[in-house]
Amino acid sequence: MARVGEIAYKTAFIGRWYFWYNLELALLHAVAPKATPLWLTRQLADEARSLDQERQELQVKIFGLIRNYGSVCAACGACCKENVQRFTAFDAAVRTGGPMPLQRYGREILSLPWMVSNGIQHTWQRVMHAVTRTPMPESAVCEHLGKKGCTLGHQERPMLCASWFCPKYLRHIEHRDLKRMAPLLRDMERLHFRAARLMRRGNHSLRHSK
Ligand code: SF4
């Protein structure tokens, strides 16, 4: 009976943190301001710095929790073999107030058309690989991928890299770790919403300063 409960929990977890969370981020991103201004007021800069501190602590906790499952991603590696910018406007917003603001970030990875076309393309490649047994095509890789994995420290990685888990990966995670991960992902979700609010207030200040 306990096993049935665990399967139900994992299924709900995948629905919540694979399907809904990523759709929610794409929608939030679509309505967020298109550019992140340099903060005009000390208060906004202070808030951005405080959010960034939370982000770093959260990422260290998440990566610490999943370190025992690294072999699943190491054997697959699909996520890092995508030539798309992982840093988004949300990363840029919280890092703007800090000593090392992001120089580059992209909009593509959180756009619904890209997500859909990328999903279709990968599904097609897997089907062809299964049917014809030909090797999966090599694609360009993330600019931060080195010979031994990601070259960025846990707190320096994009927020998306800390909170993206595919169903294949989630199937390997033990029940007790999934239960520990859920509140951390909720905090990461809230952090995105708070970053979006900060961006709106930054843009509001910008308009009223002209
Ligand atoms: S999250 Fe999934 S798709 Fe991405 S590298 Fe890990 S196992 Fe592969």
Ligand code: SF4
């Ligand atoms: S930033 Fe690091 S973890 Fe994220 S996709 Fe690139 S190599 Fe992978």
